Amino acid sequence: MSWSGPGDGGSGRRGYHHGNLREALIEAALELIGAKGPAGFTIAEAARLAGVSPAAPYRHFRDADALLAEVALRGYDRFAEQLATAWNGGRPEAVRAFEDLGRAYLAFARGEPAYYAAMFDSRLNIDAHPGLQAAADRAFAVLREAADGVASTLPNGRRPPSLMMALHIWAMAHGIASLFVREGPSRRKLPMAAEDLLEAGVLIYLQSLGLAGGE
Amino acid sequence: MSWSGPGDGGSGRRGYHHGNLREALIEAALELIGAKGPAGFTIAEAARLAGVSPAAPYRHFRDADALLAEVALRGYDRFAEQLATAWNGGRPEAVRAFEDLGRAYLAFARGEPAYYAAMFDSRLNIDAHPGLQAAADRAFAVLREAADGVASTLPNGRRPPSLMMALHIWAMAHGIASLFVREGPSRRKLPMAAEDLLEAGVLIYLQSLGLAGGE
DNA sequence: AGCTCATGTAAACAGCTTTTACATGAGTCG
């Protein structure tokens, strides 16, 4: 527990005023979403976790959706960051970095289920929360850039459209994350690691475009 | 509207006793899920739609999740049925039938959003509702069978593992449905029809395995 | 005709959301 300075990001109290309620509520929301899904967290329970009255959160968020949207927003940012780190500008080698990107996708879904749920599984209307769309776009831009980097490996004539590539890979990664990694009604047991399934799928896909890994 | 016999599947009333409340509740749930998502339907509102008191549904379903599970169960059955119809035993030609299967997948997500949401987007714990897992298995079995049919096109040596194929295609179809077809926080505009995106992805994937469409 | 039991209602309790009026105290300014 870091107790540095006046603000303590956690649930501590220093008196009548919390000191850092906004952050404490976001942490509480993450905890609750992780435990019970995006529909299973309530303002009241987040307030209880933060040690304040049920009305206090309304000083910081208009309603539960606004809090959820803030969580999703931060999730997209972390997501984009982790994907970009994995891609690493296509180094040391484009196809290899692309696989790393896929593994990072699943690692995020596995390691940050609360963020992932807020981003992809919630009732949020993306139009009603300005900034969410832009944050999602920034995350997708990493994928797009990576697809572009891989496509550029090929000579100009045989170069596949990188937007389509990005969409296909995104769909497969998201599908695997939704179906086989995350909790949910349709989660299934796999005869292999989800990461290996995705890697195989990506390699088969890339091979078809003339982009095989060790060819 | 079929008004055959004593039961009228809709919301009509015939007196103190509803006559067909169970079915009416399922229809109400479908309507509400379609309008507001799996988290946006309540027992109370379903009861209101069916014209009964808020306590009446509990004679038929233990709680809201049980009603949701019944909807999901029926959804999996319809889903399996429509996929099987599209696949049609691999006729007239395996790869072509496989593409039809993909289109049927998206058509279901598009045409029956309420069922699809109950099946894939809900808070249901699949273990807590016996029968759900089996119903989901039946739907996946169609995909598996189709992948097997396509793989059998090839000579024994170059035949890819059909389970892996089925998982890859399922993931891509589900990913496209989740990201680009259904409502949700991450839904994005596409520069093409989702069906075309999926078809292109499937063809690229199959081509890599030596199963190109008109090759 | 009368019994039985599935299926309905009414009423009550508890939790969540959101609003309103009020309380606190941190920071600022004379």
Place this chain on the structure above:
DNA sequence: CGACTCATGTAAAAGCTGTTTACATGAGCT
């Protein structure tokens, strides 16, 4: 230093919801 201001907290209340309990109804059987 003392007083003002305002963001940030509380308490209380109204109106939702889910769920349980005791009671009412009437359909179908004997």
